[in-house]
Structures are given as C-alpha cells and as structure tokens.
Amino acid sequence: MPLTDTKIRAAKPADKNYRLSDEKGMYLEVTKAGGRYWRMKYRHQGKEKLLALGVYPDVSLADARAKRDEARALLAAGTDPGQARKAAKKEQAKAAADSFEAIAREWHGIQAAGRWTEGHATKTLQGLEKHIFPKLGHRPIADITPAELLAVLKAMQAGGTIDRANRLRQNCGEVFRYGIVTGRNEGNPAADLVRALQPSRQRHFAALTKEQLPDFLQALKKEHRASPVTCLGLKLLALTFVRPGELRQARWEEFDIEAGMWAVPAERMKMRVSHLVPLSPQTIATLEQLKELTGNTELLFPGRSNIRKPISDNTWRQALHAMGYKVTAHGFRATASTLLNEMGYRADAIERQLSHGERNKVRAAYNRAEYLGERREMMNHWGGYLAVLENGQKVVPIHHKKQQGS
DSSP: OOOOHHHHHHOOOOSSOEEEEOSTTEEEEEOTTSOEEEEEEEEETTEEEEEEEEETTTSOHHHHHHHHHHHHHHHHTTOOHHHHHHHHHHHHHHHHHTBHHHHHHHHHHHHHHHTSOHHHHHHHHHHIIIIIIIIIITSBGGGOOHHHHHHHHHHHHHTTOHHHHHHHHHHHHHHHHHHHHTTSOSOOGGGGGTTTSOOOOOOOOOOOOTTHHHHHHHHHHHOOSSOHHHHHHHHHHHHHOOOHHHHHTOBGGGEETTTTEEEEOHHHHTSSSOEEEEOOHHHHHHHHHHHHHHTTSSBSSBOSSOTTSBOOTTHHHHHHHHTTOOOOTTHHHHHHHHHHHHHTOOHHHHHHHTTOOOOSHHHHHHHTTTTHHHHHHHHHHHHHHHHHHHTTOOOOOOOOOOOSOO
16 A cells, blocks of 8 residues: 555654565665665666655655655666666766856965965955855856856946955956866856956056145155165155056066166966066165075065065055055055156156056957056156165156157
C-alpha cells in the first residue's frame, strides 16, 4: 500500500533500521536513531542501484514522489539518475568556483598581498560585499550582462552613493579583466558602463596658493619636527608634481640620473605604458640628498617597521598639517598646474606631464613621450622657479612663448 503522512508520522525507531515501502521503488528508511530517509531502488544497465531522495520531514511525501518521478523519467530516457545527480553537483561546484564573488575574492587577495595598503584593501572588499555580492556574487562571472551590473550600480546612485558606484564599476572591471586572463570569462561588462552612470563629482584637493609657496619652501628647509626623509619627499612632490602614491612607492631602479629621467612603471600609473618625468637639476640634487639617507634600500621612502614596504599614505599629509598648512600632498599638482599655465606653457604639455593621458593602447604608447622636449624645458624652468622661491629671492615674471608643435 502507498504510504500516507499519518503512517510516516507514526513510524517509531526500532532495534534496527527498517523500511516502509511506498511504490515504484520508493521507500522510507527509519533508522535506530530516529532518522527518516527517502530512498529509491532502481536498475540501470542490469545493475541494481540506490538513489537518495532527501530527509523527512524536510522533504515531504509529495516532494519525494516528485523526485522519484523525475528519476524514473531519466531512466526512461536511458540516463542513470545517480550519475546525472553527480554531474549536476560537479556543475554546481564549478559554477560556485567561477562565480563573480569567488573570482572577485581571488583577485582581491592578489592585490591586497602586494599592491594595496591594508586600509584600501579593506575598503574595496567592504564595497563589494555590501553592494555587489548580494545581487551578483552567486552568478557565474561569464553569465553577468552589462544590464545586470548597470541595474545594481544605478540603484546605488539613486540612493546617493554616486562616487562609490563609479569606484565599484572600476573594481568590477578589474575583476572581469582578471577573469578573462584566467580563462573564466570572455567579456568585461563594466567597460560598457562608463557613460551610462552619473559621473563622479569633481574632487578639489586643498593646495598651496602662489602666495603660500615661497613661505612653505623656506619653512621646509628649517622643518625639524618631521624627519629629513619626509621633508625631502615633500620637496620632491613640489618639484615633480606626481601623484603622492607614485612617489611614495618609487624605487631607485626607476631613475636614470645620467639621462635626467624617471620612468614611473605602468602598473603603478594604472596605465598601459610608463610615465616619463624629466628631472630638473634641482630634482636631481634633492634625489642625491635622499640617496644618502635611503640609498641602501630598494624604495626611496621605506617604512620604519618594514623597509620592503613604503611609508604610510598619511605621512606627508600629517607633516604638512604639522607645519600649519591644511593642504594635501596631492595639492602640489594643482599648484604646479595653475602656475605653469600662468607662465604660458601649453595646456597639452602640462596635462601630459600631469599624466592625464590616453587610456587607448595605441594613443597611450605615443603619448608616453608626447611633448617630451617641451616638458623637459618646463620641468627645468619649474625647478629653477622653486629654487628662487626657496632662497627668498624675488621672482621676475617669465611668460613662456607657447610652442605650436610637439
């Protein structure tokens, strides 16, 4: 007789396991410990086999019969339901291994181990965990479409987190690119969304004014609260106006003093090619002073506790604030840009030196050295200009004649 829910509920444990038969090969096994397990006996290619259908009451009598009927349909089609289940589990495991979350965590682990500060690594992962993983983390990375990712990011922007949505789009793009090179997906849905999202609000970094610059440079020579290495770092930021992270992680091997050139590696620039920084005589002199202090290490600015890692990204900001200047280390870029424009240098040359460059591969390869002659002259002029200010001399305004060619 087929089983009923009443009969199943009445089944009690015995001295040994026993079975309550239903029909079509299905039965309920009652164990000595009181467990109740659905099983199905079947034959495939002449061999008797057993298929587990679940545990009662999590799987009801009706659900167990539905699973049995699915298995019988597979048998009728010549497929072993047990093997089919194993294959499905393997596919599920593969899908889990190739899920967006799994690959994102793999990518994050690599970046956090050797490229990022602990704070940046934590913030990046928290953003993915809060906004991306709940919606897309379980999905196979190869199946995610631009529309799906756009919906998640647009919902963030609708809630007011415009800048973070754009940063997460960039992070997701890095994950998709990592998936491509490791063979888990072929496309990058994030790349198509650049103009589909609200742009980030322009950030204005607090910078020294033209009037403050002489006092700052003169005070930096007398600064005793910060270490000499920190002061030389601030001076190099003023002379080269690179991004603080580019200088903070700089290595001595990147500098060709004889050629008067610093090639910032492409990976640190997040670009396809390295960025060239012509070195003025004043910059070279500052580097030589620094080399006496840290020249025995790989990094220009090694950390105190671990010389293989650079100084904290807060070091220069804290030194500036201690000197009484409520500005950022990044602000030297704005100061240089403003004054060089006033001096008459072409905006194209200034922008290229600021590395506001092309991300297109062909253009980027060309732009690496674009306007290099003009940029070298500009950097030499800038170094001399700062030296005059540092020495307390009066600056005679010089208006550079803009060049027409590169």
